[in-house]
Amino acid sequence: MWDYFSFSKGLSEKLFSREIRFQEFNDEWKLQSLGDIGEVFNGLSGKTKDNFGTGKPYIQYKQIFDSSKVHIKNCGFVEISENENQNRVMYGDVFFTISSETPKEIGMSSVLLEEVSEMYLNSFCFAYRPSSSQVINPLFSSYLFRSFNFRKEIIKLAQGSTRYNMSKGELMKLTIILPSLEEQKDIAQLLFSIDSKIEVEKTILNKYQFQKQYLLQNLFI
Template sequence: MVPDGWVKARLGSVAELQRGFDLPSSQRINGCVPIVSSGGVSGYHSEAKSKAPGVVTGRYGSIGDVFYLEEDYWPLNTSLWVKDFHGNHERFIYYLLSNFDFKKFSDKTGVPGVNRNDLHAVRVWLPPIPEQKKIAQILATWDKAITTTEQLLTNSQQQKKALMQQLLTGKKRLLDKNGVKFSGEWRISILGELGDTYSGLTGKTKDDFGKGKSYIPYINIFRNSRIDLRTLEKVNISSGERQVQAKYGDIFFTTSSETPDEVGMSSVLLNHVDELYLNSFCFGFRLYSFDTLRPEYARFIFRSERVRLAISVMGQGATRYNLSKRQLKKLELNLPSVQEQQKIAEVLSIADQEITALQQKLGRLKQEKKALMQQLLNGKRRVVVDKKNMEVANAFSD
């Protein structure tokens, strides 16, 4: 069903795209004009090639992302920019292209790319100019909320990083349960004296597991400082292949990586589980007791900058960096009392909770905006346009 008042037109007659301009690094002069490549703003120059407002997308290399410029800019030759909006609302065109599936027109070559002539031939639905403006206004409010949340998230992450640097080095001391600042001396401990390592399902990949009848959760990959049981995969493992089970308080380290920054990345199991195993990509470290190092604190200390650097330099190899258990056991840790460890872990856990809440909010905003944008740009959800310029919150008409 055709939306009332809408027309279908070639994209080329709605928004004419043009290839960007060459600008070698040797010819760039420091300035305030953003240089826009297929991946967004990649630098600044003293001269602009295009007037604001502008809409830019990738021509090859990175395609699918669309950028809106509110200042004069220089589009690089890896991009396509809208040379002529043909009287249409610029920000509406930005959302129209943002909702476009560029990958359908990607060249079948090693480097992804799109041809502007192919894009120009695509037919798109176009509402009247007043409706374009209202749609752009509504979606802009979602963009503002997303940008605000992204900034809050960035600030929270930076604050946590600074807090970790202070708390995990003793530069900042917290108060104990009696309201007295911790003051005891920190002590150097050798990791190998605190526990011992154990291996995962050596040589096994997900497709190599046996044909047992029970599906067992196993640790395949971890990206956070705490193992998230909700994301663990389950595989069919025969009883003969089972080795040491992971348990509460175990610390895990990646055994190898293509970069030294990733080798020895750690995560801690802070849940009590019935049965859980490791894949061969990592090994476990089990503390003899929690009298010197608390698992809650280990979660943060092994992700701190100083300890991460100390572990990364242990990685050896040419094409891949491998971590030796023997070398890792030599790692020195400067540890406060377990009481202070618990207090530090509590404070940093609260910071993590705030970050997680913002990440979840940001994800919801992006999903809601995407769903709304699809409805508005195909006319399934109409907006009310009148002379009184109604508030955005009341601007919908199904």
């Protein structure tokens, strides 16, 4: 079976390093500081374990660590009082983990790609909100912040010995190189289509494995 995952990873690296480009684009990519095109904010504060289990949806640490795109169906729930001052998340926000057991796992990112009415973020992560979706396309950012080159820079921010942490201030000093919004959209859509194909192949493979297991279990009955 064609190894779509390796193909997707290799293609992503070549696209973000500009080794390959779409023929219709020839504009120079622009160097931008994260601090110049967005701002950061914290997750939930002042909560105890008794506040969790019911209430409003919030994005959990594992959701961010596991996927570059937030899957809303996996959200937890937290009690939020009517006049409570907590930061709400919104479409296009990028979430980063700020603590990990190894430097290579620091600053894993995930992007919210759906419109939500009221949703929050766990206290062990922070959010980065671009100043406009006209500066950086949300789907593009889900690939950019997990790209090989950006991950190399993130890992350098890890501080600690037994447990590693990352500073929001240091993250905001990092720079990224952005193509035009139209080129961002084309890159994101290409990578998304390959990811979708990977998910279809995984589903088909799982069905074949289940069928094989069933046949083997019933072969000698």
